[in-house]
Amino acid sequence: MNGACIRMLLARIPGMNFIGALLGAMLGAGILGVTVEFLTYRRQRNVPRVIVTASALGVSVVLSNAARVLMESETYPVPKLFETRYFEASSAVINSISRPLPPSTQTIWCITGRDIG
Numbered sequence: 001m002n003g004a005c006i007r008m009l010l011a012r013i014p015g016m017n018f019i020g021a022l023l024g025a026m027l028g029a030g031i032l033g034v035t036v037e038f039l040t041y042r043r044q045r046n047v048p049r050v051i052v053t054a055s056a057l058g059v060s061v062v063l064s065n066a067a068r069v070l071m072e073s074e075t076y077p078v079p080k081l082f083e084t085r086y087f088e089a090s091s092a093v094i095n096s097i098s099r100p101l102p103p104s105t106q107t108i109w110c111i112t113g114r115d116i117g
Contacts, residue, residue: 003029005067036063 007025
């Protein structure tokens with residue numbers, strides 16, 4: 001998650017290309033991992049596992065909140081990779097990106113007459 005957030009932050013920089021942002025994210029995530037390990041986990045080598053688990057949860061909360069603050073509440077557009085095409089089969093319209101329903105869902109749908117998913 002942290003690598004993805006770093007990549008999104010780097011992608012905002014004008015003139016930054018994909019490869020540069022990817023390499024920067026890999027470097028940033030590595031540095032972040034080493035820093036977290038040095039500051040928190042190295043000191044807890046000889047303590048009970050429950051303390052290490054609580055520490056891991058705390059670090060996770062701190063990193064998640066830091067990513068939320070840095071990324072703000074903006075939405076970012078995702079590039080369109082595939083063209084959506086529509087097909088008609090009798091009365092059904094199917095697009096090229098949707099996935100077929102698994103047989104169990106189709107069976108329940110036919111028996112109950114309701115869409116469950």
